[in-house]
Amino acid sequence: MSNFISSYFTNKQTFSFEIFPPKGELSIETARTLVGELAKFAPDWISVTFSAGGSGNSGSTVAIAGEMQEQYGVTSLAHLTCMGASKEEIAERIAELKAAGVQNVLALRGDRMPGHEIVDFRYAADLVPQLKEAGFCVGGACYPEGHVECLDFSTSIGRLKAKQDSGTDFLVTQLFFDNEYFYRFREACDRARIKIPVTVGVMPFTSVAQIQRMAFTCGASIPSQVIKRLVAAGNDAEATRRAGIEFMCEQLRDLAANGVDGLHIYTMNRPDVAQAAYDTLVDCGYIHA
């Protein structure tokens, strides 16, 4: 049975979640419980991140992505990075994904890391043909503010067009805290004839340290509206978390009102984030409960 994510966009606006695999000693049992909680919201799919770095959790991406389909009937999207990998290593990952019944893959380059030199793949677009040949529905990352390594926005859009032309079926955006960046990006995609569906990734801020990290790793701007809310919450960690969720819900309402292809919630493995997003989207009529 096919559960290609690209086909979902033709029927309706989608609603999905991202989780990351448990790190260190945390067992796959933890992920199982989390997926069970998220499955209650009947998302169109749940994506599972992949860490090629030192966290040692890359193996569980496939296991979690496979299990969520078998146990909860939730379509999965497994992330896969290609930086530092050879074609043979990717062929092994493909075999694992197929054995687990995963049909959707988010093709990524991965962040530059010491020791991860280019082997067979320079860019995410180079990974797409091998995945398409293996029969996957393939997603790609996109950046409403432009990718952090690329200084020129129109160059960033040109490279995204090349990503579409490589066979990518749909896109998932990087987080942003000012929706105007997304609307500007969407117009630029239209002008560049980027026609594949774009699902919009939204994440709540949780602390000053987290948002500063985001700004430097993803190049996301921090608008004054966010700074003011962080200032108002002061040193109160709980008030900051609440403010982050409230701000995310405002972003979601505005995006829903402006007609997006899909909304993708970066849950950070927190069911309360998923719950708040779900309630907001039911309330504004984006999701029909």
Ligand code: FAD
């Ligand atoms: P690419 O599309 O290859 O782009 C990387 C850079 O190369 C960009 O600056 C681009 O402009 C430039 N470029 C592309 N093509 C060309 C070309 N032909 N010539 C010159 N320059 C070019 N990372 C993880 O490690 N694990 C994850 O699970 C993960 N999940 C993510 C999910 C989403 C939705 C997003 C948005 C990002 C995710 N990332 C993840 C982070 C991602 O790996 C980084 O953002 C990485 O720096 C770029 O990945 P990419 O696939 O967009 O790369």
